[in-house]
Amino acid sequence: MKRPIIAITMGDPAGIGPEITVKALSKQDLYERCAPVVIGDLSVLKKALIYTGLTDLQLHPIANVKEAVFQPGLIDVLDMGLADSEKLAIGQVSKMAGEAAFQYVKKVIELAMEGKVDATVTNPLNKEAINLAGHHYAGHTEIYAKLTDTPKYTMMLAHKDFRVVHVSTHVSLREACDKVRKERVLEVIEIANKACLAMGIEKPVIGVAGLNPHSGENGLFGREEIDEIIPAIEAAKLKGIQTEGPVPPDTIFSKAIGGWYDMVVAMYHDQGHIPLKVTGFVFNRKLNKWDAVEGVNITLGLPIIRTSVDHGTAFDQAGTGTASEVSLINAIDYAIRFAGKK
Structure with a gap:
């Protein structure tokens, strides 16, 4: 079977x-499932091999995807030459790092839109850094939506078979309440159903959360469920989508x-986000x-496949x-799953 x-x-x-990129690509079995190529900077990855102790791995610089060999022990790197590893301050926000991170994302989107790769996986970027570089986005999701000209999309988080999609994401809580509208709730239900089918789930069941405590208690604690969410659920059912709620x-x-x-x-x-991260992020008190x-962030509704780790840049580490x-490997596996059903 052809590897995506x-x-x-x-x-x-x-x-x-x-660092997590070279760690993930040190796993030989990953190459049995896919053909990975890294979009980044060779000089930075060389230092990552030293930090992780994976100096037996080799980096293979390429100018285009056709030059990749996709062999275990040899990481194919499309070297963008944007980050000077000698000037880079590890663990700190910088304009240089923000610019590089943005350009990596732009490049993978171009590769996917041109059909040169089957799916894209993103490592964490720093929102402050990309804004310092003049790219004013709230995060990956918005970059992908803008550069693929996608008006209807949503963020999905997954930990194993526990999956969540969102009616709104990077807005204030006050604004988020105003965004709970029948049309948007229905739109997200439809995207969620389509994503489940794309993953091979034959008869998806979509659970819809309420906005208010006790889902509003029949209007006692708010009317969003009555006025917006329930009508969206009923409309979804009329479209043949098995939907339950508001729960x-x-x-x-x-x-x-x-x-x-x-x-x-x-x-x-x-x-x-909170229930996903409570489930996937486990801290050992005794060992500190x-x-x-663990967890995967996926943008649904795009014309291309995008999955991501579900954590930040962790500058302290x-x-x-x-x-x-682990989160990166999980993201790669989700990308493989979607690519296999595309």
Whole structure:
């Protein structure tokens, strides 16, 4: 079976992206599932090999994807030459790193839109850094939407088979409440259903969270459920989508983890992010370290495939070689899954 070509951005050069990239691509079995290529800077990745102790790995600089060899032990790198590793301050926000991180993302989008790669995977960038570089976006999701000219999209988070999509993400909580409208809720339900089908789930069940405590208690604690969410659910059912809700936000995620739903529609950023990260991020008190930092961020509704780690640049860990690559491997596996169904 032909392996899908997965383009992976290096992320902010001053963060943990380069280190978790070489860690992930040190796994021989990954090359049995896909053909990975890194979009980044060769000089930064050379230092990442030293930080992680993976000096037996070799870096293979390429000018285009056709030159990649996709062999274990040899990491193909489309070298952008944007970050000077000698001037780069590891673990610090900088305009240079922000510019580089943005250009890596722009490049993978171009490669995917041109059909030169089958899917894209992004490592973390720093929002302050890309804004310092003059690129005024709230994050990856908005960059992808803008550069692919996609008006209808949503963020999906996943940890194993626990999945959440969002009606709104990077806006204030006050503004998020105003964005709970029938048309948008229905739009996200439809995108969620389509994504489940794309992953091979034959008869998806979509659970829709309420906005208010107890889903409004029949209007006692707010009318958003009555006026906006329930009409959206009814409209989805008329389209043949198996949809349940509005389910009180304090119970819907436990039900989803228990297998009741294939996807949950959350009404705003933290409503969906908190349960995913409580599940996927596990800190060991006794050893004073993270046992797990897992989860995948996926942008749905795009004409191309984009998955990502579900954590930030972790500047405090950068340069130590200790950051976990598990979230990145999970993101690559989700990209492979979507590419296989494309």
